[in-house]
Amino acid sequence: MAKHKTPLLDQLETGPWPSFVSDLKQEAIKRAKNEKGLELQIPVDVVEDLLGVLELSYKHGRTHWKHGGIVGVFGYGGGVIGRYNDQPTMFPGVAHFHTVRVAQPGGKFYSTEYLRQLCNLWDLRGSGITNMHGSTGDIILIGTTTPQLEEIFFEMSHNMNQDLGGSGSNLRTPADCIGQARCEFACYDTQDLCYNLTMEYQDELHRPAFPYKFKFKFDGCPNCCVASIARADMSFIGGWKDDIRIDAEAVKAYVGGEIKPNGGAHAGRDWGKFDIQKEVIGLCPTGCMKYENNKLTINNRECTRCMHCINAMPRALRIGKETGLSILVGAKAPILDGAQMGSLLVPFVEVNPDDDYQAIKKVVESVWDWWMEDGKNRERLGELIKRQGFQKMLEATGIKPVPQHVKEPRSNPYIFWKEEEVEGGWERDIDAFRKDHLR
Amino acid sequence: MEQAEAQEKIVEALKLKLKTKSKFYFNDLSGILDMKPREAKKYINKMVEDGILEYWSSGSTSMYGLPGTGKQAGAENED
Numbered sequence: 001m002a003k004h005k006t007p008l009l010d011q012l013e014t015g016p017w018p019s020f021v022s023d024l025k026q027e028a029i030k031r032a033k034n035e036k037g038l039e040l041q042i043p044v045d046v047v048e049d050l051l052g053v054l055e056l057s058y059k060h061g062r063t064h065w066k067h068g069g070i071v072g073v074f075g076y077g078g079g080v081i082g083r084y085n086d087q088p089t090m091f092p093g094v095a096h097f098h099t100v101r102v103a104q105p106g107g108k109f110y111s112t113e114y115l116r117q118l119c120n121l122w123d124l125r126g127s128g129i130t131n132m133h134g135s136t137g138d139i140i141l142i143g144t145t146t147p148q149l150e151e152i153f154f155e156m157s158h159n160m161n162q163d164l165g166g167s168g169s170n171l172r173t174p175a176d177c178i179g180q181a182r183c184e185f186a187c188y189d190t191q192d193l194c195y196n197l198t199m200e201y202q203d204e205l206h207r208p209a210f211p212y213k214f215k216f217k218f219d220g221c222p223n224c225c226v227a228s229i230a231r232a233d234m235s236f237i238g239g240w241k242d243d244i245r246i247d248a249e250a251v252k253a254y255v256g257g258e259i260k261p262n263g264g265a266h267a268g269r270d271w272g273k274f275d276i277q278k279e280v281i282g283l284c285p286t287g288c289m290k291y292e293n294n295k296l297t298i299n300n301r302e303c304t305r306c307m308h309c310i311n312a313m314p315r316a317l318r319i320g321k322e323t324g325l326s327i328l329v330g331a332k333a334p335i336l337d338g339a340q341m342g343s344l345l346v347p348f349v350e351v352n353p354d355d356d357y358q359a360i361k362k363v364v365e366s367v368w369d370w371w372m373e374d375g376k377n378r379e380r381l382g383e384l385i386k387r388q389g390f391q392k393m394l395e396a397t398g399i400k401p402v403p404q405h406v407k408e409p410r411s412n413p414y415i416f417w418k419e420e421e422v423e424g425g426w427e428r429d430i431d432a433f434r435k436d437h438l439r
Numbered sequence: 440m441e442q443a444e445a446q447e448k449i450v451e452a453l454k455l456k457l458k459t460k461s462k463f464y465f466n467d468l469s470g471i472l473d474m475k476p477r478e479a480k481k482y483i484n485k486m487v488e489d490g491i492l493e494y495w496s497s498g499s500t501s502m503y504g505l506p507g508t509g510k511q512a513g514a515e516n517e518d
Binding site for chain 1: 466480488495498499
């Protein structure tokens with residue numbers, strides 16, 4: 001029988017979707033049975049008490065968690081988040097219920113052996129509850145006590161070759177897409193760049209000195225599978241400079257129905273014959289494609305790399321050969337001041353592992369220098385850009401304005417001329433002007 | 440600036456403010472040292488390593504304080 005009655009939580013299980021309440025109840029039973037005979041290092045009824053306090057929070061309409069704490073592992077200012085309950089007598093199992101953030105592997109490539117190791121560790125020294133993955137992308141282990149923290153960290157760092165992730169005013173755990181390991185759309189090696197920057201910026205990851213959180217995300221192409229454009233303070237999105245490669249024979253095969261569009265996705269129902277005009281040409285956002293006399297042509301100068309045509313006909317169309325990435329800045333979720341999408345800072349940069357990605361690191365560090373000095377406490381980069389202006393960031397980073405920086409020509413430009421940049425300045429001979437322009 | 444001098448400045452300034460607050464943003468500390476953030480970070484990291492300062496984190500924001508100060512350390516039996 002359950003330790004606490006949970007009538008409100010029970011209602012959540014009645015919907016048609018999978019319920020986290022059912023998962024928690026299942027975990028509570030598993031811990032109580034302890035079939036493996038583990039010497040559980042935190043209270044056996046931790047999950048029961050978690051259900052109890054959650055029920056109470058629903059009943060009161062208020063949280064019973066206090067805000068933050070001083071716990072951590074030696075030398076690290078992130079990766080552990082102190083969580084304490086304000087009803088420790090009623091729910092002793094969750095009096096301490098700290099969160100541990102763990103850096104996920106690049107592209108989330110797991111082995112079953114690694115996952116078993118991780119779960120065994122967390123069953124022994126934590127609640128057994130995991131969040132795979134948090135919105136930052138990392139592994140989140142929910143619920144342990146203070147004495148277990150160093151033990152968990154020792155086990156991870158010595159026996160699992162595993163580091164903690166970022167939390168607080170740190171560089172957060174960088175996240176990348178699966179990249180060139182499995183995806184032919186990837187324009188650069190996301191995992192290599194992600195790993196390189198993670199190692200380069202260890203101090204920023206583990207020792208907080210930023211005004212607030214800062215997220216890197218790496219997308220190999222504009223499909224943006226890790227949603228960097230919406231969620232990362234600095235997103236690295238793959239792209240190409242030259243032309244989309246067209247295989248004319250494969251285009252014909254798509255039109256003739258020999259190859260299924262969209263890689264065979266949406267195959268659960270009959271959508272009718274593939275219509276290249278309606279499904280590809282007509283959906284091109286810049287109207288830069290034509291299909292005439294059984295021949296597909298693309299005006300690549302007008303292409304915005306939206307990826308739709310490549311997604312629809314991946315055997316016929318391929319990314320260009322001159323690949324690199326674009327850097328966007330300032331995206332964030334709506335905690336303060338509303339959600340923001342990333343703004344384009346560097347339209348195209350070659351990705352060069354041979355020089356240790358120096359061009360990219362130069363941009364990263366100049367942005368950080370500006371934000372660390374001018375950012376207010378708890379101000380994200382995107383909010384600083386809004387407050388001081390995109391142009392101020394260009395000055396701070398030494399990046400020259402280019403047409404791609406202008407958001408909406410003639411209505412809301414980011415870039416304004418300064419007097420010293422204009423021939424003759426702002427002063428003019430009004431009499432000379434009036435000769436050609438009557439009042 | 441020597442590490443000892445930086446430490447003295449920080450401890451003195453933080454103790455003066457203890458009546459009103461016990462947790463400080465990184466920018467408060469770099470302001471006390473009158474240094475750019477990157478330069479100040481070297482001194483502040485060392486102070487954490489030496490146990491002169493300790494981290495506090497809400498999960499989203501990090502702050503610094505003198506060990507054992509503030510209400511929370513006592514309340515959670517973490518001091």
